[in-house]
Amino acid sequence: MLSINDLRVGTIFLFRNQPYQVIEAKHVFMGRGSSTLQAKIKNLITGNLLSESLKASDNFEEAEITRKEIKYLYNHRGEFWFSEKDNPSKRFLLEEKIIGEQAKFLKSNSIIKAIQFQEEIVGIELPAKIDIKVKQAPPGERKDAAQRSTKLVILENDTQVKAPLFINSGDIIRINTKTGEYVERVKKL
16 A cells, blocks of 8 residues: 555556556645645546645555557557567557657657556656657857857657757757756767
């Protein structure tokens, strides 16, 4: 059993007989020692977000989740196609609501982890950082030396991110998939 102290960002637990993942969590202390957890949780099956106030006396069951590696193939009109890691002939479709915001960091033929609940895929997990090629980068113009200068670049999967002025088309850069921010240049053109 999980208490409210065990519910941290990313924890998956059963709430109303469905798997939920903690998106945000903040402990609020009341007078006389009682506390509550203000949490934003996401239903992994429907994708709905809830804001809940959980009491210290509440207990939750940990969801039995399994993870397996799958290969991302491509997307077309909101349909995301994957295959088993070692068997490309076994293809399957995942809807955009399951993938969510992580869709902008999917790269063809990359290996990711599928989150399964009762043999059904309810979400995906990307690596913390990915290396991806820059498709378009405008020339950098230095404006104000006091401010950190960045420009918008377009990645090979058509996602836009802010990158330093020295990044050019063809460079391979590392992106943090949790924040969507540039980390470093991996390979210069």
